[in-house]
Amino acid sequence: MARLYVLLFLVQIVLAVCALISCLSAEEGQIRALPRIAWVLIILFFPLVGSIAWFVAGREPGARGTRPAGGGPVERPRRPLAPDDDPEFLRSVQERAQQQDQELFRRWEEDLRRREDDLRRRDGEPPREGDRPEV
Secondary structure, three states: OHHHHHHHHHHHHHHHHHHHHHHHHOOHHHEOOOOHHHHHHHHHHOHHHHHHHHHHHHEOOOOOOOOOOOOOOOOOOOOOOOHHHOHHHHHHHHHHHHHHHHHHHHHHHHHHHHHHHHHHHHHOOOOOOOOOOOO
């Protein structure tokens, strides 16, 4: 008989721990009837009744861990992707880097042409054909 009491006590403790974890990890919109702190106190002070009450009346029917009536998989709301997991963000970073590289290359070419023209003027040579005159 003592073993049965110990077993029932352990079942009650496991049920209370599961209810606490479920209550504390539930999203704010999934908690019904009472605020979260009230559910936590009920579960702590009345472990058996509080745990059963939480699973029956405290959380939304579609809360995590339950299946819809059709038995299909639970649809969770899509979370925003991390920037390095978002293909659109990665594409925009790559395009921005290419544009910056092209702009830098264009500036280097202009600077090189300007320096070559300055050296030619110093040496008395005419600027090369096809070069844009400096304005």
